[in-house]
Amino acid sequence: MSNPDATGPVTGAQSDEQVAQSLYAKAEKIYPRQVHGLFARLRVMGVLGLLGIYYILPWLRWDGQQALLLDLPARKFHIFFVTLWPQDFFYLAVLLIIAGLTLFFVTALAGRVWCGYACPQTVWTEAFLWIERKVEGDRMKQQKLDALPLNVRKFRIKATKHFLWLAFAAWTGFTFVGYFTPIIELGQRLLTFQLGPWETFWVIFYGFATYGNAGFMREQVCKYMCPYARFQSAMFDKDTLIVSYIPVRGEPRGSRKRSDDPVKKGLGDCIDCTLCVQVCPTGIDIRDGLQYECIACSACIDACDDVMDKMGYEKGLIKYTTEHAMKGGKTHILRPRIVVYAVILMAIFAAFSWSFSQRISLGLDVIRDRNTLYRETADGLIENVYILKILNMDASAHDYNLQVSGIPGMSLHKDMAVIHVEAGGVLELPVRLRADEADLEVRSSHVVFELVATDDAALVAREDAKFLGPH
C-alpha cells in the first residue's frame, strides 16, 4: 500500500487536523434522547415488524422444506413456491431493478421514509440503542457514565452492554447464514460444535458487521458510506415530502416562561429548548434547514410537538411538509416525475410478470463425448455419444419423451426406457445416435434434441448439437 505521507502533502500535524475537521468532522459520540410520539411509535412498529421478519423468515417451512432458502451449496434459490436456478439469474437482476425503481418512486413522493423507518441500518441501530438504554439508562446517565473514569461499576455496565450487543449480533449473523444454508441443520451443527469453517467465518463476519455498524458507526454509515444518501436528493423536487422547521413561525427563537405572551416579547414559537437537536440520531439542528444528514426519522417532530403541547401552542412547528407548501403554495402529488417513475416501474413489472409466467421449467444441456469423435458399429453405422443433462426445474416430477432430428434415418439409443426426473432434480443421460454413412453429407451435421414432458406439451426444451462423421 502506498504511504501517502511519503509523497503526499504534509502541512504539519496541526493544520492537517484542522482540514480534516472541516472535511470530515471528528466524530463525536451522539447520544440521541429517547422520544415518544406518533412517529416514534410508527418506527418501533416498523423495527419490530422488520426484525421479526428477518429472524423468523428462515424458520418458516413450505412444502416440507425451508420456505426462503438461497441455497448456495445446492445452487438453487427456494422462494416459497418458486425455485430459481442459476439460469434464472436474470429474474433476480430484474427484481433488483424493480426494487431500485420503487425506492426512486417512493423517494420522489415521500422523501427519505426508507431511511427513517425501514433501512437495516436504522432498524438495527434502533435495536442497539434500546439495549444501550436498558443497560446504561437514559441520555443523561449515558453521558455521565462515559465521563467517569473506569471503575468497577462502569466496567460492569459496559461489559453487560457489549455482551448483550455481541449476543444479539451473533444471533443476527447466524440468521444471515441461515438464509443461505438450511437453518435447522445449521443450528444442529452449531449446538454440536460442528460448523464448517466458512459457515463460522460468515457468522462471525456478519455478526461483527452488525455489532460495528449498529453499535459504533451508526449515523456515520448514513453520512459517509451510504450510496443512497448521496444521490437521494436527485429524486427530490419542490413537492417531495420533507421534515422541516417552519422558520416564519418559529423565529425569532428564544426562551420564555409559559405565561409569557410571545407577541409582546417579540418572539416566535420556537422556545429554543434544543430538544429537537437532542433527539436527532445524526446530531443535526433541523432549524438550520434541509440537510444531507437528515434521515427523515421525524424524531424532532415528535419532540417539538410535545413541547408545543406543553406550551399551549399549535403543533407542527417542525413537521412533514413540502417546499411548495412552505412557500404558501399547493403541493402537487401528480407531477411529471412521479408519472414517469410510475409508468417505467409498471412497465418493467408487467414485463417481468409476463416473462416469469412464460418461464419453462425444463432445462436441457447436450455435451458431446470428448474422448472419441465417432465410432463405427459392428453393423457399419456411424455412432456419436452424448451426455444429456436434464434439469427439471418444475415443482413436480415428470416423464419426458426424447426425439432427435436433423439426419434422415438416424436412430436414437438410450439405456433408460423412461426418462423420469424428480422435482428439482438433474438427470445425466448418456445417449447414442447412429446414422448411415450414406446419409451424412458433411463431416459435421447439425442435429436437434427435443425433450417434451409426457403430461404437459408446454414443457419443451430444444438443444442443438453436432454429429461428426468420417467425411
Added chain:
Amino acid sequence: MADVQVPKQQKCIAILWPSFLVAIVATGLFFSAFDPDDLYPFGEPTEISRMGVYSIGFLSFWLVSAVSGIGTLYFAMTNCMRNLPEPRDQ
C-alpha cells in the same frame, strides 16, 4: 485544493467499502455463470466445498477491487499535492 488531506480512516473506508459492494455484484454474476464444481483451477478439480469456493471467490474479488481502489486513490492525487515540500522537522 492542495491543502485537502483526507484522514486515513476515511481513506480505508473509501477503499474497502466500494470494493466490498463491487465484490458482491461480481461474485453474484460470476458464480451464476460458473458452477464451482465445473471449475478446474490450474488444471485440477477443487476439493473445496461450494460454500468455500464462493467465499474465496468473494474475498478475491474484494481484494482485487480494493487494490484497484488503492490505485485510484493514489493516482487521484494531483501534481500540486505531490510537489509540496517535505515537512521539516521542528
